[in-house]
Amino acid sequence: MGNSSSMLTQYDLEELQTHCQGIFSQREIVALYERFCALDRTGKGFILSDEFMAVPEFALNPLAERLLRTLEGVNFKEFITLLSAFSARASYEHKVEFIFRVYDSDRNGKVTMYDILEVLRDLSGSFLTDDQRKQVVIQALEEAGFSEDSALTYQDFLEVLNKAGLKMEVEVPVD
Amino acid sequence: MHKLEEPTMTESDAFPAPTSLEKEAQDYGRTFSETDLCRDPLEDLEAYPPAEPIIAEETKLLLSNLLDISPVLTEVASAIIDDSFTRCFKSNPPERWNWNLYLFPLWCLGVVVRYGILFPVRVLLLTAGWIVFLTCFFPVHYCMQDHKLRRKLERDLVVFLFGSFVASWTAVIKYHGPRPSPRQKQVFVANHTSMIDFYVLEQSTAFACIMQKHPGWVGWLQTYALPSVGCISFNRTEAKDRHYVAKRLREHVEDPESNPLLIFPEGTCVNNEYVVMFKKGAFELGCTVCPIAIKYNKIFVDAFWNSRKQSFTQHLIRLMTSWAVVCDVWYMEPQNILPGETSIEFAERVRKLIADRAGIKMVPWDGYLKYQRPSPKLTEKKQQELANAVFRKLEGKLL
Numbered sequence: 001m002g003n004s005s006s007m008l009t010q011y012d013l014e015e016l017q018t019h020c021q022g023i024f025s026q027r028e029i030v031a032l033y034e035r036f037c038a039l040d041r042t043g044k045g046f047i048l049s050d051e052f053m054a055v056p057e058f059a060l061n062p063l064a065e066r067l068l069r070t071l072e073g074v075n076f077k078e079f080i081t082l083l084s085a086f087s088a089r090a091s092y093e094h095k096v097e098f099i100f101r102v103y104d105s106d107r108n109g110k111v112t113m114y115d116i117l118e119v120l121r122d123l124s125g126s127f128l129t130d131d132q133r134k135q136v137v138i139q140a141l142e143e144a145g146f147s148e149d150s151a152l153t154y155q156d157f158l159e160v161l162n163k164a165g166l167k168m169e170v171e172v173p174v175d
Numbered sequence: 176m177h178k179l180e181e182p183t184m185t186e187s188d189a190f191p192a193p194t195s196l197e198k199e200a201q202d203y204g205r206t207f208s209e210t211d212l213c214r215d216p217l218e219d220l221e222a223y224p225p226a227e228p229i230i231a232e233e234t235k236l237l238l239s240n241l242l243d244i245s246p247v248l249t250e251v252a253s254a255i256i257d258d259s260f261t262r263c264f265k266s267n268p269p270e271r272w273n274w275n276l277y278l279f280p281l282w283c284l285g286v287v288v289r290y291g292i293l294f295p296v297r298v299l300l301l302t303a304g305w306i307v308f309l310t311c312f313f314p315v316h317y318c319m320q321d322h323k324l325r326r327k328l329e330r331d332l333v334v335f336l337f338g339s340f341v342a343s344w345t346a347v348i349k350y351h352g353p354r355p356s357p358r359q360k361q362v363f364v365a366n367h368t369s370m371i372d373f374y375v376l377e378q379s380t381a382f383a384c385i386m387q388k389h390p391g392w393v394g395w396l397q398t399y400a401l402p403s404v405g406c407i408s409f410n411r412t413e414a415k416d417r418h419y420v421a422k423r424l425r426e427h428v429e430d431p432e433s434n435p436l437l438i439f440p441e442g443t444c445v446n447n448e449y450v451v452m453f454k455k456g457a458f459e460l461g462c463t464v465c466p467i468a469i470k471y472n473k474i475f476v477d478a479f480w481n482s483r484k485q486s487f488t489q490h491l492i493r494l495m496t497s498w499a500v501v502c503d504v505w506y507m508e509p510q511n512i513l514p515g516e517t518s519i520e521f522a523e524r525v526r527k528l529i530a531d532r533a534g535i536k537m538v539p540w541d542g543y544l545k546y547q548r549p550s551p552k553l554t555e556k557k558q559q560e561l562a563n564a565v566f567r568k569l570e571g572k573l574l
Contacts, residue, residue, distance in 0.1 A: 035256060038265065041483070055261060056544045057254035060553040062561065063247050071255075086252040099244060116242070123247065124565060125558030136565060140238040160235050161243055168245040170252045 008033055019077055023084040023094075028172040032083065036076050046075045062123050066102065086170040093158065095168045100157045110151035113137055240568050247561070260540045263449040266481050269473055289496050297343040297495045304339025308332055312400060329403040330381040330434065336400075337378040340371075344494040348375055352506030355380045355465065359431045361509065364457050365467035366529050367439040368447040369480035370487055371494070372469055375502065382437035383427060385420060387411050393487055405434045411442065412546065421456060428462050437467075440522065443542035446479040447471050450535050451542040453526045459518040465509045466525050468532040472501035505532050 008016075013026045024032065039055070040047045049072045053059045074082065084090055085098035103111045103119055120133050128136075138148055144160060146152065152160075272278060312332050319325040341348070355363060363382065365372060370393070373384055383405025388394060397408040407423050409416040427433050440453035447470065458464060471478040476497035480490045494500055507528060512521045530537045541549075 032256070038261060039255075052255070053548060055254055055258050056540060056549045057258040057260060058251060060549045060557065061247065061251045061254065062554055062558050063244070063251055067251055083252060083256065086249065086256075095245070099242070099248065102244065102248070103242070119244065120241070120565075123244070123558065124562035125555055127555075127559045127562035128565065136237075136241065136569060139569070140241045144235040144238040146238075157242065160239050162239050165239075166243065166245055168249050168252075170249060170256050173257050 016077065016080060020080050020084040023087045023089050024080060024172070025174075027174040028087075029080060031172050031174045032080055033076060036079055046073050047079070048072065062125065063102070063119075066105070066119070066122055069105070070101070083170075086168055088169050088171070092163050092166060095166060096157050096161055097154065098168075099161070100154050110153060111157070112151050113141065113148055237568060241565075247557075259449075259538045260451075260544060263445045263451055263538060263540070264481065264483075264545065265446060266477060266479055266484070267446070267448070269477065285498075289498065293345075293498075294496050297345075301339055301343040301495075304336055304343075308336040308339075308400075316403060326403075326432075333400065333404050334378060334381050337374045340374045341378045344371075344491075344500045345498070346375065346500040346502070348379075348501075349503050350379060350506065351503065355382070355435045355506060357431075357433070357435055360428055360462045361435065361465055362428060362457050362460060362462045363435055363437045363465045363467055364440050364453070364525060364529075365437065365469055366447075366450050366533060366535070367441045367444050368469065368471060369444055369478050369490065371478060371480070371491075371500070372439065373437070375469065375504065376437065376467065379504075381434050383407070383434040384437040385409070385424070385439075389487065391486075391488070405436075411543070424456065424460060428460050440526075441542045443545050444480050444482060445542065446481075447533075448535055449538050450526060450530050450533075451538055451540050453522040454542075455518045455522050458512070458522045458525070463509045463511050464521070464525055466507040466529050466532075468503075468505040468507060468529045470503050470533040470535070472503075474501055475499050478502065503533075507532060 008030060013029055016029050017024065017026060036047070037043070039051050041051055049068045052068060052071055053064070058064055070082065082098075085095050100111065101107075103115045105115060105118070116137050117130075117133055120128075120137065121130075124133065141147065141150060146156075272282070274282075312329070315325055315328045315332065319328070365376065370389075373382075373386070376382055377384070381404050384401075385407050386397060386401075386409075388397060388408045388410050397406065401408075405427060407420060407427075409420045411417070424436070424438075427436055438457040440455075440457050441451050442454050443451070445451055476494055476499075478494070478500055480487065485493070510521075510525055510528070512518070516524070526537060
């Protein structure tokens with residue numbers, strides 16, 4: 001999988017499939033590779049923040065900046081690993097893990113009230129005051145049996161989020 | 176981050192891409208408005224929203240709703256995987272032929288003919304055209320005193336030059352509809368695929384066109400030859416240039432002697448399968464708008480000029496080494512702004528007419544997003560929706 005070649009060999013495809021635990025089919029991986037090459041304008045083998053932000057649909061999303069911290073400089077392997085959470089074949093646990101990592105920005109395995117407030121600030125911008133946000137989060141935590149000082153773990157996320165209601169799927173367009 | 180004065184960006188706010196939440200709401204709205212009481216309710220079971228789990232975790236509901244950012248994440252992932260804006264500028268290579276013993280040698284022969292015979296002949300033709308143009312244009316431009324005759328000759332010479340360009344690609348152009356004529360208070364608008372759109376149109380009628388300033392020999396043409404037919408060049412990233420253009424446009428349409436005005440309202444080259452949003456400038460001059468639809472047939476070559484991937488000269492060489500450039504040009508019925516219609520609505524209506532005639536798809540994006548980031552107002556709109564959702568969940572119990 002050279003940085004300037006735009007062809008994936010069968011060997012590459014199989015390796016990539018194993019890497020993402022068989023979540024994507026080979027056709028999907030080929031389609032995603034075309035997309036990766038289209039985003040990586042100069043053929044370096046990784047995508048820069050600016051290149052993601054050149055997609056207007058991405059740039060206008062409130063969580064774009066936050067996600068760029070994870071997405072910046074990804075090579076193709078990392079690219080499909082990240083996107084595998086959005087496949088229909090990805091498990092509930094896999095999707096929740098992705099959501100957990102969006103909240104847990106310092107990667108210490110714990111999501112505190114402040115982490116939740118930060119994400120909520122990205123989402124609601126100036127349309128909610130800091131006090132309003134704090135009120136919502138404290139109320140939500142207390143109702144669910146946590147406190148202001150609680151640190152939620154991945155297990156907590158699995159229990160709290162509604163398995164039936166979680167819809168996080170994007171179809172990869174294959175030719 | 177560029178901080179530019181964006182008077183013409185506001186229309187992009189009117190047409191944001193539909194969010195998945197909006198789409199979901201529309202889907203449900205459609206299902207629930209079917210009030211056919213004779214239908215078996217069990218038939219519609221799938222139309223109803225998924226039931227809450229039987230052991231409802233009521234206490235965790237608010238936290239669950241708060242932490243569930245999956246709709247927003249889905250939109251991000253969707254944008255990363257495929258987005259309609261990038262698709263507008265993708266050069267789609269033609270299907271590769273199935274090679275076999277018979278076709279491959281023929282193709283090789285074709286390459287030899289195209290590069291070895293056609294290309295040199297075409298270059299000679301074009302050079303001859305240029306020589307004739309230059310030797311006639313300068314004397315006419317600088318020495319002729321009779322104003323009217325000079326204008327006529329300049330116009331004819333420019334048409335001739337572009338005719339030689341078009342001949343140099345052996346263009347097979349089919350024009351449909353009545354030829355444009357110089358009339359007051361009219362503006363021509365067309366979809367844009369490459370700079371050759373201008374050449375294809377200019378060789379049949381001497382239009383006065385608004386163009387982005389280019390470097391090199393094109394820039395030379397733009398500075399010295401084209402202003403004689405009334406063409407206006409400007410730099411799209413300069414706000415004061417745009418202001419100046421707006422003023423010149425108004426002056427131009429008032430002048431009965433001026434050539435028909437041609438504008439490409441998309442503001443950028445698109446790959447001839449999509450059409451991006453039109454800038455409203457052409458539609459608020461108080462004139463009749465005459466739409467022109469241009470559709471290239473990819474059979475021999477893709478006429479899309481991907482300015483990021485190749486220079487205009489490389490693009491022309493590619494056209495000159497292909498068999499032919501085939502396209503259709505439709506001169507369509509002139510449109511006037513309807514009473515009560517805003518200029519943005521007028522632009523959208525004309526865009527739809529052009530898209531339908533050329534058989535291309537409309538997308539709700541501003542072409543200038545190729546050069547700059549979307550307005551923060553679009554992000555703020557999403558943030559407002561999400562904030563409202565939080566309000567609703569708390570049933571207005573917020574401070």
